[in-house]
Amino acid sequence: MPSLLVLPYRRLLRVPSEETIFSALRTAGIRIPSDCGGQGRCGRCKVRFLEAAPSPTSADSRFLSEEELSAGWRLSCQHRVEHDFTLEVPTLGEVAQVKVRSGEQPIGSLRPQAVQRTVAIPPPSRGDRRADLERLCAALGEEVEVPLSVLAKLPEVLRTGDFQITVTRVGRKVVEVEPGAQAKGPYGLALDIGTTTLAAYLLDLGKGEELLAKALANPQAAFGADVLSRIGYVQEHGQKGLAALKGRLLEAIGQLVESLVGPLGLSPEEIVQAAVVGNPTMMHLFAGVDPSPIGQAPFTPVWKRGMTFQARELGLRMNPEGIVHVLPLVSGYVGADTVAAVLACGLHHAEGLALLLDLGTNGEIVLGGRERMVACSAAAGPAFEGGRIACGMPGVEGAIFRVELNGGVRYQVLGGGEPQGLCGTGLVDAVAVLLSIGLIDPCGRLLSGDGTPFAAHIEGKGNARRFRIEEGKRPIYITQRDIRELQLAKGAIRAGVEVLLSRMGATPEEIDRVYLAGAFGSQMRPESLVQLGLLPEELLPRIVPVGNAAGTGAKLALLDCEALPEAERIAQEMEYVELSYEKPFAKQFVAQMRFPESRKEVRS
Amino acid sequence: MPSLLVLPYRRLLRVPSEETIFSALRTAGIRIPSDCGGQGRCGRCKVRFLEAAPSPTSADSRFLSEEELSAGWRLSCQHRVEHDFTLEVPTLGEVAQVKVRSGEQPIGSLRPQAVQRTVAIPPPSRGDRRADLERLCAALGEEVEVPLSVLAKLPEVLRTGDFQITVTRVGRKVVEVEPGAQAKGPYGLALDIGTTTLAAYLLDLGKGEELLAKALANPQAAFGADVLSRIGYVQEHGQKGLAALKGRLLEAIGQLVESLVGPLGLSPEEIVQAAVVGNPTMMHLFAGVDPSPIGQAPFTPVWKRGMTFQARELGLRMNPEGIVHVLPLVSGYVGADTVAAVLACGLHHAEGLALLLDLGTNGEIVLGGRERMVACSAAAGPAFEGGRIACGMPGVEGAIFRVELNGGVRYQVLGGGEPQGLCGTGLVDAVAVLLSIGLIDPCGRLLSGDGTPFAAHIEGKGNARRFRIEEGKRPIYITQRDIRELQLAKGAIRAGVEVLLSRMGATPEEIDRVYLAGAFGSQMRPESLVQLGLLPEELLPRIVPVGNAAGTGAKLALLDCEALPEAERIAQEMEYVELSYEKPFAKQFVAQMRFPESRKEVRS
Numbered sequence A, B: 001m002p003s004l005l006v007l008p009y010r011r012l013l014r015v016p017s018e019e020t021i022f023s024a025l026r027t028a029g030i031r032i033p034s035d036c037g038g039q040g041r042c043g044r045c046k047v048r049f050l051e052a053a054p055s056p057t058s059a060d061s062r063f064l065s066e067e068e069l070s071a072g073w074r075l076s077c078q079h080r081v082e083h084d085f086t087l088e089v090p091t092l093g094e095v096a097q098v099k100v101r102s103g104e105q106p107i108g109s110l111r112p113q114a115v116q117r118t119v120a121i122p123p124p125s126r127g128d129r130r131a132d133l134e135r136l137c138a139a140l141g142e143e144v145e146v147p148l149s150v151l152a153k154l155p156e157v158l159r160t161g162d163f164q165i166t167v168t169r170v171g172r173k174v175v176e177v178e179p180g181a182q183a184k185g186p187y188g189l190a191l192d193i194g195t196t197t198l199a200a201y202l203l204d205l206g207k208g209e210e211l212l213a214k215a216l217a218n219p220q221a222a223f224g225a226d227v228l229s230r231i232g233y234v235q236e237h238g239q240k241g242l243a244a245l246k247g248r249l250l251e252a253i254g255q256l257v258e259s260l261v262g263p264l265g266l267s268p269e270e271i272v273q274a275a276v277v278g279n280p281t282m283m284h285l286f287a288g289v290d291p292s293p294i295g296q297a298p299f300t301p302v303w304k305r306g307m308t309f310q311a312r313e314l315g316l317r318m319n320p321e322g323i324v325h326v327l328p329l330v331s332g333y334v335g336a337d338t339v340a341a342v343l344a345c346g347l348h349h350a351e352g353l354a355l356l357l358d359l360g361t362n363g364e365i366v367l368g369g370r371e372r373m374v375a376c377s378a379a380a381g382p383a384f385e386g387g388r389i390a391c392g393m394p395g396v397e398g399a400i401f402r403v404e405l406n407g408g409v410r411y412q413v414l415g416g417g418e419p420q421g422l423c424g425t426g427l428v429d430a431v432a433v434l435l436s437i438g439l440i441d442p443c444g445r446l447l448s449g450d451g452t453p454f455a456a457h458i459e460g461k462g463n464a465r466r467f468r469i470e471e472g473k474r475p476i477y478i479t480q481r482d483i484r485e486l487q488l489a490k491g492a493i494r495a496g497v498e499v500l501l502s503r504m505g506a507t508p509e510e511i512d513r514v515y516l517a518g519a520f521g522s523q524m525r526p527e528s529l530v531q532l533g534l535l536p537e538e539l540l541p542r543i544v545p546v547g548n549a550a551g552t553g554a555k556l557a558l559l560d561c562e563a564l565p566e567a568e569r570i571a572q573e574m575e576y577v578e579l580s581y582e583k584p585f586a587k588q589f590v591a592q593m594r595f596p597e598s599r600k601e602v603r604s
């Protein structure tokens, strides 16, 4: 029976393939809005496919915009569960009353820390001479903290609004007061700060809805492509370098925030709470804290615990009294993004053994479940991101992102136009295809292909040999060197998995589920990863791409006040394994650079 | 037996007149430093007389500077307790171990919230990969809050100081980290923001010592002499007016702070905690909060509770991460200064009935004791501060501040030079003298003096009549109008006392002690106040001037972490009586404008 991972609730549903998603969700107690009962006539039941969205039906096209369709939104009553996949349900507000369980924990209630409330307050009179603040606290029924900037507004706001006032709080802190009945938010910002890409999500925390999501390249790339080169930049340029890196980042985030609130007619000041995730170095640079200790043995960060800052302290473009949570770090190389991804996919509640992989220049790997979790970070090099590859490029328009064998080498290009190069997933697919047809041997050698239908694709000799994917105006190749780069990446990740398995005393077969997370990782074809030997073959049916699970975790931190303490527990419980201190790692690394023997194409 | 009020411990000692102050303090368990055992040879036993300091002995002159002597400092082993008076003991640090009791409460331990500690921290190693922050918390043995600016310094400070670090905290908040062993503070600032005068005290919170005190005129005087005219200015000029008033005040406080730290070679950033007192309007203007609601019935402030702000929010010249406490208010006209004065003189612990008077344009009056306290504010007009008086002037150099009958009318001038005018205490003394010799009748009429030795001093008729105190280059008079102004002031205060007494169901005789507090009030000759009828004659021996008790209360708030919650209880327990709503007040006011019948000079 195919299974369906429903985010952000982290519920895994096994669903008969004849059932519609709409009915499966309803059966499972996840309330999906609908006025037509699943007949495709109301357009309210939309969900988002985080991978391989099915072709839109005519009902989809009628009710959903072009943008929504291309973002993976479909009407849930129009599609069936034909294979495993992950989807996201849009509104938490609608399901706030439902106790959703993931593992043993009740999860998924809408319990935001940020709340907005309109209260009517008796005005002062001869018989009631309490101060404005005492009057407000009494009306709210509890003690609140009022920062000076809000206190300074209070007398005028109370009197303008005729002693009716809308109060926005984050926890006990009052971050905004407005005259009259203004409640329409509050709004929250989830931020995933990647080394390469920034992703931002605007949430209506009152309704539990994601309103808009935007991404932007991390402008720090100008100072170095990876974490180590950015740390190096700070070490070389000191406080000025640090300020430059922080400044560029905050400027870009400011642009993202404007692009989120602008279309909705909101102002950045209406965002009162933010949750931020990313790797430890990005978190340090975001906060303006020198990440140098991460760059030197023993690779410790300046802080690990989840931190709570004032937006004002950070200079973040939002309400200056707003609260910003940076989720906890595990070590210098396993960060808030990994903790958030674990939170989102519920690995820490798993009964059996689960594996979380976030592939990138640094691959974060978590193995475990409710009893115990171990984690490491493996330096995979830039191959998964298309870096240091002859025809490599990032996963943007013009990149070949899929390569298949279908009566010849076929490929797909992002955006559909002329191919400009190969992105990481394209490279992985291409090498997997060449392995499957025996053109690459287990040592990673690109063979001549003599006597095969592909001989014409091969040029050159030895280290200069290459396989042509496309001729045409801009020929695109895979070179022997590219294969070596990918071997390094694959070897590092697989060796990391093996080290964690042996730390756990477990074998690969005991892994019940593999979550592929992150911008790159969740886009990889599971079949190709297995063909490469990045994961053992028997895990293929257990692989679940979970999209940007780190971003989902950040959203959860805003939507559910229990999520932050939960993230803290995850970070504390997770055992970090520093691979550079592990003797078996080096041996595994070398061994795992080999590709698997099997030359048959692996099928799911 | 004369009694001795010892501040800041608020202990009242009854001392045989043959005993030296030094031995009386020691007997009472108040530890006074000494190396010579009271023989006048070590110079360490100094105390400060808050009123009428005795003439310096030769030992005083040997060990104490001119400045100290003129500020009232004397060696306690050199003086005896010949009549009631108040003195201040300089160092709390020296007596930190002594349980001093005032009423039933243990008071006067040095228990500051701000503490400085040097800790050695194990550096990170392969076997200990905790983050810097976690490492610090473990070394401190408790969880602390670290603001971003301090977190950003942490990695460098730790490494510069070879993992020895000095941490300054206010409560749980770390406000400063410095490399190595730096402990020499921490420093605190007590601020008394008067409508007319700003007083600032710099304290070493580690030792419990007052290092320096400075005063400055409140520059807001340019916007109006009294509270109501400043509120009027804000109402007229809106946010800009408010910003101007706040700006001028903070600028002056900044100058005060510089003048406190400069001579000691400190920087303002070394001040990490401040306690601020003043009347409600001054507290609103200090915080930049519109005080308008105080200006209109029902005269409520924007807040009452004690507030805690970040120095950064206020823009106060000190460590920007420092903590600023504004003591609680009781109403729109009874403020943090009154609460602090009660705290300092211990009225809220009094077994019997005590009366606290702070005379000024608004006279604050508190009556009560440990069971119950009632308070009011009486609009006395500017007479007590020398305002709206023909030859009136503030109590600065050149002001006649004492007038006596001693074979003729004699006076004393502040600073000793030519008299320029009369300050409030001079006016009170002068009227008291004229009453005592029958030149003013109980209705307040200035008589012709015909047939008396003073006839030559009198000029004019009716409302234009005046009494010449000094001819010479700049003749100085008291006019019939001046007497009327003083009658208004006296009438308002005495009527306020009577209203509070009747609210308490008590008679004047039941008052055990009268504390005269404040810059003006504590300078008044008790005999003159009684002669005027501002206080009933039977209270004369029970009057104790307590100096700037509000400032002392602010210091206590920094020195003893229990003082702030105590102030909160005082403010909550104090019943506020709004005199404008009290019918009996108007009647009393008119009746109390009369002076007492007795024409004999009242002697203590």
Ligand code: FES
Binding pocket: A022, A033, A034, A035, A036, A037, A038, A039, A040, A041, A042, A043, A044, A045, A075, A076, A077, A078
């Ligand atoms: S439920 Fe109405 S369109 Fe799907």
Ligand code: FES
Binding pocket: B022, B033, B034, B035, B036, B037, B038, B039, B040, B041, B042, B043, B044, B045, B075, B076, B077, B078
């Ligand atoms: S005790 Fe030594 S001088 Fe007074």
